[in-house]
Amino acid sequence: MPVANVPPHRYAPIPPSHRPVGARRFARRLLSLVAAVAVGAGLAAAPAHAAPSADEIEAQIDKQWEKLEPTIEQYNKVRAQLKVNQKKSADLQKKMVPLELESALAMNQVGDLAARYYIEGPSQELGALLVSAKPGTLAEQLVMLDRLAAQQRKQVSGVLAIRDKYNAEKQKLDGLIAAEVKQRDELAATKKQIDAEIKRLTASLPKTTVRAENCPRIEGVPNSAVQTAIRVACQQVGKPYVWGANGPNSFDCSGLTQYAYKAAGISLTHFTGAQWNEGRPVSRAEARPGDLVFFFSDLHHMGLYIGNGLMVHAPRAGKPVNVLKISYMPIAGFRRVT
Structure with missing residues (x-):
């Protein structure tokens, strides 16, 4: 039967008061479920954890720094060795x-002697030597000249x-x-990468x-x-940490003690390992x-x-030269330099 012939009252909405009790309960439960899902979705969208505190970030940086500082001191070691070897090379x-001048002069003397004899004949001194030796032939005279020149060659050699x-030592040093x-x-x-990582961490502080x-x-x-040191x-307390720096405006740890x-x-030497060897060992009980x-x-x-x-000490990037308890880190030992 066409819809047009359906009586209109069959499509009229049922007032809530006339709905069955079971239907009303179902609607309320459905609304409660939808609300619960909505609240749950809102909670899921919220951050699971609060942002780290400044102390937590500082702890992260400290932990990261323990991995970074060995590279810094290796950098200091290479710089110190390079400086020493460059000085050795310059001294050589x-x-x-x-030596170059002396060898050039000696070679010139040999050359002058040979040229004079070839162009002008024997000099008076050489002539006297040849006459006293009474060589009888030109060949004997040339042998005498060769012997005389041999002394010069020995000096040159x-x-x-x-x-x-x-030269050989310098080539090794240059290599x-x-x-x-x-x-x-x-x-x-590597230093650039370290600086970038520290900058990233400290930016959130x-x-x-x-x-x-x-x-x-x-x-x-x-x-x-010791009093002066x-x-x-x-x-220097309060001055910034900059790795590779040894004052007067900034320092790293070995740069400060240097x-x-x-x-x-x-x-x-601006390197922790070198300073360890430059001092004599003392026990913790003897430390002063x-x-x-x-x-x-x-x-x-x-x-x-x-x-x-x-x-x-100079702690790390982001922390200035400061006073700290030595128990803050694992102690390897003490050295005395005076």
């Missing part, structure tokens, strides 16, 4: 200059032997320097000034050199203010011990 070059020795320059450049590229603890009053300073190190002891007239304290099995961090379980 200076020694070779007079001695000079050339020394020059060649220096070593080239290898170290390549290694330094590779580490410099709130823009606050890191408070640097000042050095306390220090008792039991053994001598004036501690005073100078403490004067700078402090340089002021006291004591030369240290001014000793160098080293951390981790590979010695990739260090500071200047100031007594009472404290040191002044």
Whole structure:
């Protein structure tokens, strides 16, 4: 039957009050279910965890830094070795200059002697020698000249032997320097990656000034050199960490101790491993203010011990030169340089 012949009242909506009780309960349950799904969807869209705190980010950076700092000190090691070898090469070059001159002069003397005899004949001195020897033939005269020239050749060969020795040493050094320059450049590229990672981590930190603890009053300073080193190190508190830097405006860990002891007239290499070998070992019980304290099995961090379980050190990027308890990191040992 066509829809047009259907009575209109059959399509009229049923008022809620006239609906069956079961239908109304079903509707309420359906609405509750839809609401629950909507709320659940909203919760799923929300972040599962809150953003990390500044302390948590600092802890992440500290952990990352333990992996990065060995590369920094390796960079310092290569730079220090490169500097030493470049100086050796320059010194050898200076020694070779007079040797080159001496060999050239000796060769010129031999050449002049031969040229004079060939063009002008024997000189008066040579003539007297030849006459006294009473050589009877030209061949005998030439043998006498050859003997005379042999003395000059012996002198020249001695000079050339020394020059060649220096040349060989310089070639070895130049090869070593080239290898170290390549290694330094590779580490410099790694340095850029490290800087980028530290920058990424520190960018999420709130823009606050890191408070640097000042050095306390220090008792039991053994001598004036140590007193100077501690005073100078403490004067750097608050200055920024920059790896590869040794003052006066920024420092890394071995750069700070080098700078402090340089002021006291004591030369240290800008590398933790070298400074470990430049001092003599002392036990923790014997440690006194001014000793160098080293951390981790590979010695990739260090500071200047100031007594009472404290040191002044350059911690890492994002943290300035500061005073810290030595128990903060695993101690590898102490060294005394005075």
